[in-house]
Amino acid sequence: MLKRRPRPILYVLVALSALISFFPIIWLILTSVKTQAGVYAWPPQYWPDPFTAKNYVAIFTKSPELLRSILNSFIVGTGVTVVVLVLGGMAGYALSRLRLRFAGPTMILILAVSMFPPVSLLPAIFQNFLQLGLLNTYAGLIIAHSGLFLPIAVWMLSSYFGTLPIELEEAARMDGMGYLRIFLTVILPLSWPGFVATGLIVFIFSWNEFPLSLVLMTQSAMRTAPVAISLYPGEYSFPWETISTATVLAIIPILAVTAIFQKQIVGGLTAGIGK
Amino acid sequence: MPAMTVLDRRRHWTGGGFVLPTILLIALVLIYPVLVSVVQSFGQSDLGGTAPYRFVGLQHYIEIAGSAHFWNALGVTLIFAAGSVPFELVIGIGLALLMNESFRGKSIARLAVLFPWALPTALNALMWRWMFNSDYGVFNAVVLQTHLASRPIDWLGEPTLAMTSMIVVAVWKTSSFMALIILAGLQAIPGELYEAGRMDGMTRWTEFREITLPLLRAPILVALILRSMDALRTFELPFNLTGGGPIDTTESLSLYAYKEIFAYLKFNSGSALVVVQFLVVFAMSVIYIIALRRRD
Incomplete structure (x- = not known):
């Protein structure tokens, strides 16, 4: 493409969109380091005066359930990522590389079911998991999230496998390798960028998922972070300094992962959905 | 179709084995629950599953059709979608065009x-709820201190304003998703097309209208389908931003169905509601897909 000189208006637009994007997050962080008097001050404090870490200390000492919820999100998110990568990797490989007659219809089915509104799943999943004893268990929510996010993972991974040269597999077939061995020893080592991108996106989706996490974890000790923080406010009080602080703690892992792996995530999203 | 050889057959069995666990999980979590909802919507039982199922035909659907609450929730949902998706599209195209330029500080723009x-939608809603707070929120602080308003504005407490605020939050959060899909489309456009355009002395605007936009038709439709469905x-946006209020003016279909099922324990009529919602989403996808086919 012909190079054009970057124009000042470009930088103005970029700065403006960055400001609009970052402002709510910055404001949240600023709220979390204000004293209670600072949070409810008039005229408002745009800049915390004084800065305080008291809200963070208070979360650690007075609201163990909020910390526990962040741990729960980690456990569920990690479990979901592992399950989805293993199962989705195998399915994506078979559907994209084994020239299966049922590959086309299966991919369409997987795409179609991923469009179901989550709330339409709630009554039956709740009843089902209640009978199976899966309510308030990590296994239960991991199963639910895995089913929910497998479709996107299969689509992303199979589109990644599609970019690998087929000759490698043909050579391995000539050597008499079985498909499972080819998948494990030939395909996997070549596809780790695809797995990283898919894994990151699935982890973020699981961390952020709300309706199923809300309904399947009814005990406060088992709730995930978004649900625990949403349900934290009491009926009459809305302790914004605590809510802001807990929210900061719950989004920092996600924003850090996003910042570190921004290229992989953009690549994964554009490859999986753009097609 | 040619007959399968022994090798073909073996490949299909192995492939089937690879796909089966995924299909089973999807069946358990996505397909079976929707089927159960359909069955329950035509019957009477309870959420604990202890009462025996009794078939009642279309009774719940007839109740829904006569319920002002349902029509309100459907209207809220459609207004929210129609009010947010077009803005997301325009801003998304703008962001994608920005991201497609080369400039210093690209990584900051990508993070923006x-x-x-x-961000989790639920926590994003809480974050904005705090900024919209009528007594201590930053928006009122700014409009009052700059004398744009003389009294505090109740951003989430007045019907029309609450819906507008909710749309603003949705547009802020999801324009970027539109941008990512459209960016993928932009990057697939061969640079030579633009070079040819430059030779013909096209301005940037004609270049965008004549080359870029027509080639972005497919990604734009995909983005529109995905975002409209969402x-x-x-669900969690109104759940956490407004709770559906004031007086149900931001109560989406999902939120209404959730309350019916889990707050009022109306398992069967709630199931009928989710089936109706399912059909609304399905109908919209079909309309878009027909539109996509037509244009091709």
Whole structure:
């Protein structure tokens, strides 16, 4: 493409969109380091005066359930990522590389079911998991999230496998390798960028998922972070300094992962959905 | 179709084995629950599953059709989708065009697009609820101190304003998703097309209208489908931003169905509601797909 000189208006637009994007997050962080008097001050404090870490200390000492919820999100998110990568990797490989007659219809089915509104799943999943004893268990929510996010993972991974040269597999077939061995020893080592991108996106989706996490974890000790923080406010009080602080703690892992792996995530999203 | 050889057959058995666990999980979590909802919507039982199922035909659907509450929720959902998706599209195209330029500080721009996408919708709603707070929120602080308003504005407490505020939050969060899909489309456009355009002395605007936009038709439609589907099933945004209020003016279909099922324990009529919602989302996808086919 012909190079054009970057124009000042470009930088103005970029700065403006960055400001609009970052402002709510910055404001949240600023709220979390204000004293209670600072949070409810008039005229408002745009800049915390004084800065305080008291809200963070208070979360650690007075609201163990909020910390526990962040741990729960980690456990569920990690479990979901592992399950989805293993199962989705195998399915994506078979559907994209084994020239299966049922590959086309299966991919369409997987795409179609991923469009179901989550709330339409709630009554039956709740009843089902209640009978199976899966309510308030990590296994239960991991199963639910895995089913929910497998479709996107299969689509992303199979589109990644599609970019690998087929000759490698043909050579391995000539050597008499079985498909499972080819998948494990030939395909996997070549596809780790695809797995990283898919894994990151699935982890973020699981961390952020709300309706199923809300309904399947009814005990406060088992709730995930978004649900625990949403349900934290009491009926009459809305302790914004605590809510802001807990929210900061719950989004920092996600924003850090996003910042570190921004290229992989953009690549994964554009490859999986753009097609 | 040619007959399968022994090798073909073996490949299909192995492939089937690879796909089966995924299909089973999807069946358990996605397909079976929807089928159960359909069955329950035609019957009477209870959420604990202890009462025996009794078939009642279309009774729940007839109740829904006569319920003002349902029509309100459907209207809220459609207004929310129609009010948010077009803005997301325009801003998304703008962001994608920005991201497609080369400039210094690209990584900051990429994060500006990714952060809103990566935030949990539920916590994002809480974050904005605090900024919209009528007594202590930053928006009222600014409009009062700059004398744009003389009294505090109740951003989430007045019907029309609450819906507008909710749309603003959705547009802020999801324009970036539109941008990412459209960016993928932009990057697939061969640079030579633009070079040819430059030779013909095209301005940037004609270049965008004559080359870029027509080639972006497919990604734009995909983005529209995905975002409209999401908007039609919005749940945690009103759940955490407004709770559905004031006087149900932001109560989406998903939120209404959730309350019916889990707050009022109306398992069967709630199931009928989710089936109706399912059909609304399905109908919209079909309309878009027909539109996509037509244009091709």
